[in-house]
Amino acid sequence: MDNSVWMLLVYCLIVCCGIMALVWLWAYKIRNAGVVDIFWSYNFPVIAVVLFFLAPGYHDRKVLICAMVIIAGVRLGTHLAKRVITHLHEEEGRYLQLRKEWAPNAERKFFFFFQFQAMSNVLLAIPFFISCMNTKNALSPLEYMGFILWFISVTGEAIADRQLAFFKKNAANKGKVCNTGLWSYSRHPNYFFEWLMWVSYSIFALASPYGYLALISPAIILYLLLKVTGIPATEEQAIRSKGEAYKRYQESTSVFVPWFKKQ
Known part of the structure; x- marks a missing residue:
């Protein structure tokens, strides 16, 4: 593969990990790890924006695949945000259970959990990278x-x-x-x-x-x-x-x- 693919992977990983680090700080402050679900969804549109502007692929192909990713990611992320934000003071049962299982080091383990989510964003985005690198000028x-x-x-x-x-x-x-x-x-x-x-x-x-x-x-x-x-x-x-x-x-x-x- 072209070296530019690896650079794009690094850019996206840095951005997603940075976002998740900030989200972890917020989650730590409000003691609600459930917010990670929101930004796991929103990270895919972020990756799509990076690829749209930096990947060398055919413009129309990038428009189509990036629009698909942005629409789906924003829809799901916003749906989750509406659900989570309405009860920020009440952590979802799945994360409460993890908090109990990971005590007394729950917050540290949640930090690495959030970072793993960011890495999974980039790994799962493989189809987007592949499509946005394709320079063939026809769909x-x-x-x-x-x-x-x-x-x-x-x-x-x-x-x-x-x-x-x-x-x-x-x-x-x-x-x-x-x-x-x-x-x-x-x-x-x-x-x-x-x-x-x-x-x-x-x-x-x-x-x-x-x-x-x-x-x-x-x-x-x-x-x-x-x-x-x-x-x-x-x-x-x-x-x-x-x-x-x-x-x-x-x-x-x-x-x-x-x-x-x-x-």
Whole structure:
């Protein structure tokens, strides 16, 4: 690969790590590590802006892929910000659990956790780097296919997020499990469409040299969602807070793919 790729990687890593260091200071002050989720999402648009202005690729391709990243990242980050900022004084259960497990060195471990999030931003952005380095002055069918799948996935994720927010807004649903709309088919339709979005980025990047490397991103996202910080942590917290109601919900729904409903 061109040396300019490595320079762009370094620039983006410095910026993302710097942002997360500042976010950690804020989180330390307010004792709410949940703010990391907001800026993990916002870091992708930051990377897209850096690539748009500094990467040597074909202008129209950069416009399209960077617009996709910015729209998706700002939408998700703002959605999370609305959720987190409304209860800054109350840390989300997942992070409360980590705080307990990491005591008495929780704040130091959270600093490294935030930095790891910044590094994951750059690693997952591989499809963006690959696409923005491509100087071929025409878009390919793969790139149009990637855009169409991106549109479907971002729309699906937005619908799932809106349905959950609407459910939680109703005071009568306090303590209940959201099982309406897409949530009646899948326990995590938002995660499913988030993963599908990363598949769309990798499809887009396949039209460029070294595009096969972009497949790393959806593979990592899928592993994280299914095995690490996504579904396992979310469901453990749901069981702690909702108990048997959530266990019954688990028995009637798909864990991930929202295309069928258990009878």
